[in-house]
Amino acid sequence: MxxxxxxxxxxxxxxxxxxxxxxxxxxxxxxxxxxxxxxxxxxxxxxxxxxxxxxxxxxxxxxxxxxxxxxxxxxxxxxxxxxxxxxxxxxxxxxxxxxxxxxxxxxxxxxxxxxxxxxxxxxxxxxxxxxxxxxxxxxxxxxxxxxxxxxxxxxxxxxxxxxxxxxxxxxxxxxIHTGIDTTHFCPKGPAFTQQARQNLQLNPNQLVFGVVGGFDLPVGKGQRIFLKAAQSVMRHLPTARFLLAGSGNMEDLLRDDIRHLGLEDRAY
Known part of the structure; x- marks a missing residue:
């Protein structure tokens, strides 16, 4: 050495x-x-x-x-x-x-x-x-x-x-498990949350669910399952919104799912 x-x-x-x-x-x-x-x-x-x-x-x-x-x-x-x-x-x-x-x-x-x-x-x-x-x-x-x-x-x-x-x-x-950099991924203050909601055009009363991860075939990080669950959640929480953050070759497929599940204007 x-x-x-x-x-x-x-x-x-x-x-x-x-x-x-x-x-x-x-x-x-x-x-x-x-x-x-x-x-x-x-x-x-x-x-x-x-x-x-x-x-x-x-x-x-x-x-x-x-x-x-x-x-x-x-x-x-x-x-x-x-x-x-x-x-x-x-x-x-x-x-x-x-x-x-x-x-x-x-x-x-x-x-x-x-x-x-x-x-x-x-x-x-x-x-x-x-x-x-x-x-x-x-x-x-x-x-x-x-x-x-x-x-x-x-x-x-x-x-x-x-x-x-x-x-x-x-x-x-x-x-050796991978970890999270808690200096980067940590709770932010109200000002940050408010600005993020404004950037995403979200109202204060809208409850937001999200998935962060790549979405390459065949299954990505379970985004299609998330969208099916979102359809059920929406029936009970009409103000809920659903966010997908990431990239991959399933983008067109996920956009089709959003349309077919009636999640336009609710899933991004």
């Missing part, structure tokens, strides 16, 4: 940086480690929505094509010689492993696992996680899927009917 056993040079690998919980957590973790004296560098796309935020650290642009990405990352590892290579998305895992095998000294390879799903390929299930030096699961359920698998035959999402376990030593798996 570097000057202290408690600090090290870390290269964060994030091939998306498009937004969402994984990318936000990657950036927050990087800033937190930097504040504690760790040397943080980041490798990712140069033109993604959050690439600018990644450039708060030493930033290494990566090509999009996977083979070139692996070779480029190997070159970055040779130049920077990080102690730790931390991959944050499933798409980054093989890239990190293969690039790390092309250099000496080889960095420790860490995966962060946010999704409670099994890899599609048998090769990944058998070898991918077993080759990492450590795997971080962000919830007990994610850890359960990795170690033991999980069956949910009643789920409307086909891939959740059977999720196979992966070959992974329990000693390598670490449960």
């Amino acid at each position: 570097s000057a202290s056993d408690l600090t090290a040079r870390v290269l964060q690998l994030n091939s998306r940086l498009r937004g969402g919980g994984t990318d936000s957590q990657c950036l927050a973790l990087s800033q937190g480690l930097s504040d504690l004296g760790w040397t943080i560098e980041m490798a990712g796309p140069a033109d993604a929505p959050l690439s600018g935020a990644g450039q708060n650290f030493a930033f290494h642009p990566l090509p999009r094509f996977r083979l070139f990405q692996i070779l480029s990352l190997a070159g970055i590892l040779r130049r920077t010689k990080p102690r730790i290579l931390h991959a944050h998305h499933g798409d980054d895992y093989w890239t990190a492993l293969l690039a790390s095998r092309l250099v000496e000294p080889r960095p420790l390879v860490i995966f962060s696992r946010h999704l409670a799903k099994s890899p599609r390929s048998h090769l990944s299930k058998k070898y991918l996680f077993a080759q990492a030096d450590a795997v971080i699961a962000v919830s007990s359920f994610v850890a359960e899927v990795l170690l033991r698998g999980h069956d949910d035959p009643a789920s409307p999402v086909a891939e959740r009917h059977h999720r196979s376990a992966c070959v992974l030593s329990a000693k390598k798996l670490h449960l």
